[in-house]
Amino acid sequence: MHLQAFVIEDxxxxxxxLIGTLEELTCVHxxxxxxxxxxxxxxxxxxxxxxxxxxxxxxxxxxxxxxxAQCIKxxxxxxxxxxxxxxxxASVRKRCAQLxxxxxxxxxxxxxxxxxxxxxxxxxxxxxxxx
Numbered sequence: 001m002h003l004q005a006f007v008i009e010d011x012x013x014x015x016x017x018l019i020g021t022l023e024e025l026t027c028v029h030x031x032x033x034x035x036x037x038x039x040x041x042x043x044x045x046x047x048x049x050x051x052x053x054x055x056x057x058x059x060x061x062x063x064x065x066x067x068x069a070q071c072i073k074x075x076x077x078x079x080x081x082x083x084x085x086x087x088x089x090a091s092v093r094k095r096c097a098q099l100x101x102x103x104x105x106x107x108x109x110x111x112x113x114x115x116x117x118x119x120x121x122x123x124x125x126x127x128x129x130x131x
Contacts, residue, residue: 026119
């Protein structure tokens with residue numbers, strides 16, 4: 001059982017380290033990656049049934065994570081959107097909540113919390129499949 005994730009991050013080093021960490025420590029399997037809003041939206045729309053989790057940075061090579069989160073309208077209740085960025089503050093958290101983002105994590109201080117969140121999502125999916 002895997003949690004299918006799509007990672008939108010324009011920094012290749014951060015992206016690869018994040019993928020390695022999540023795939024090693026949780027049931028996350030990264031189904032795809034993007035560094036731009038346009039490519040991410042295209043993949044997400046064409047693969048609506050192939051992802052359980054989107055992890056997105058706020059600032060991308062092209063576009064923004066906030067706009068991307070706003071554009072992801074069609075998703076199952078079980079599909080989660082997470083913002084993972086260096087630019088997290090109270091107003092960003094509030095805006096993300098207004099857009100329906102499920103969780104927000106600061107890259108510099110909350111990587112463990114992101115891993116815990118992903119592990120919890122893995123547990124939730126395993127419980128749903130067992131029922």
